[in-house]
Amino acid sequence: MKKLVIISGGLGVMGQSFAGALTEDGYDVLLLDVREAAAGESIIGESFRCDINNEKDVEKLNDYLIRSKAEIHGLINNASCQPKGFTKELEDYPVDTFRQVLEVNLVGSFLLTKTVIPFMQRQKSGSIINIGSIQGVVAPTFEIYDGMNITSPLVYSVAKAGIIHFCKWVAARYGQWNIRCNAVSPGGLADSQRSGSDFEKIYSSKTPLGRMVKSGEVAEVISFLLSDKSRYITGQNIIIDGGWTIH
Numbered sequence: 001m002k003k004l005v006i007i008s009g010g011l012g013v014m015g016q017s018f019a020g021a022l023t024e025d026g027y028d029v030l031l032l033d034v035r036e037a038a039a040g041e042s043i044i045g046e047s048f049r050c051d052i053n054n055e056k057d058v059e060k061l062n063d064y065l066i067r068s069k070a071e072i073h074g075l076i077n078n079a080s081c082q083p084k085g086f087t088k089e090l091e092d093y094p095v096d097t098f099r100q101v102l103e104v105n106l107v108g109s110f111l112l113t114k115t116v117i118p119f120m121q122r123q124k125s126g127s128i129i130n131i132g133s134i135q136g137v138v139a140p141t142f143e144i145y146d147g148m149n150i151t152s153p154l155v156y157s158v159a160k161a162g163i164i165h166f167c168k169w170v171a172a173r174y175g176q177w178n179i180r181c182n183a184v185s186p187g188g189l190a191d192s193q194r195s196g197s198d199f200e201k202i203y204s205s206k207t208p209l210g211r212m213v214k215s216g217e218v219a220e221v222i223s224f225l226l227s228d229k230s231r232y233i234t235g236q237n238i239i240i241d242g243g244w245t246i247h
C-alpha cells in the first residue's frame, strides 16, 4: 500500500514544491486547496477542493480517506492566506481579516489534525508538520518594509506562534501512538515575484547567509520529517532561515 501525505494549501508555491519532493520520495500526495486548479495549470499530486475552515468540506475529506483505505502517513498544515487589508497598520486593521488569518492557520489546521489523528492512532504511526515562520519566533524587523508597501502584521505573528506551539501539544498528547508533530519555520521565500527586487536585496543583506530561502530547501526538511530518519524528533520547531533569528 502506498503512503499518503496530505498537504493543505497544496496548490500554493510551497505546497507544490513539497508535492514534487514527496512524489520523488514515493508518496501519494493529496492537495487540499480552497481554489480549483485552473484549466491548463500543471499540478503535482491529486487535487481535492477543500476549504479547510469549512466543516462540511472536511467531513467530505474524511469520507474520501475512509474510502481510499490509504495509509495516512503525513499531514502538512501549510495553508495560509493574505485577505484584503492583510498589510494594514494595526490601528486600521480589519477585524475580519484578523479572524480569517487565524481561522486558516489555526482552526483549519485543528480540523485537519482532528480528522487524521484517528487514522494515525489505528496505524500507530504518523507525522504531522505545521508550517510556521520566523515571524512566529521573533518580532518583525520593521525597517525592512520601509517604502515597500508591505509589512508583516500582528495576526501573522500570533498565528504562526500558535501553530508552532500547536505541535508541542499534539506531540505530547499523541506520542504514545507513535504520532509525531513538528513545525518548520522558513524565513522569507525567494520567489519569482521578489527576484531581484529591492525587498529581496534588503532582506538578504540582513541574513547571515546573504539570501532568501528556496522552497526546495524547505521541502528537503519536510521530506526528512516524514522519513524514518527523524523517528525520534517530535514537538520541535525547525527554523530554516539562513541565520535570520540568531541575533
Ligand SMILES: NC(=O)c1ccc[n+]([C@@H]2O[C@H](COP(=O)([O-])OP(=O)(O)OC[C@H]3O[C@@H](n4cnc5c(N)ncnc54)[C@H](O)[C@@H]3O)[C@@H](O)[C@H]2O)c1
Pocket: 008, 009, 010, 011, 012, 013, 014, 015, 032, 033, 034, 035, 050, 051, 052, 053, 077, 078, 079, 080, 081, 104, 108, 131, 132, 133, 134, 185, 186, 187, 188, 189, 190
Ligand atoms: N512565502 C513566504 O515567504 C513564506 C515564509 C515563511 C512561511 N511561509 C508559510 O508557508 C506556507 C505556504 O506559503 P506559500 O508562500 O506557498 O503561500 P501560497 O499563497 O502560495 O499558498 C497558500 C495556499 O493556501 C490556500 N488556502 C488559503 N486558504 C485556504 C483554505 N481556507 N482552505 C484551503 N486552502 C487554502 C491558497 O489557495 C493557496 O493555494 C504558509 O503557511 C506561509 O505562511 C511562507
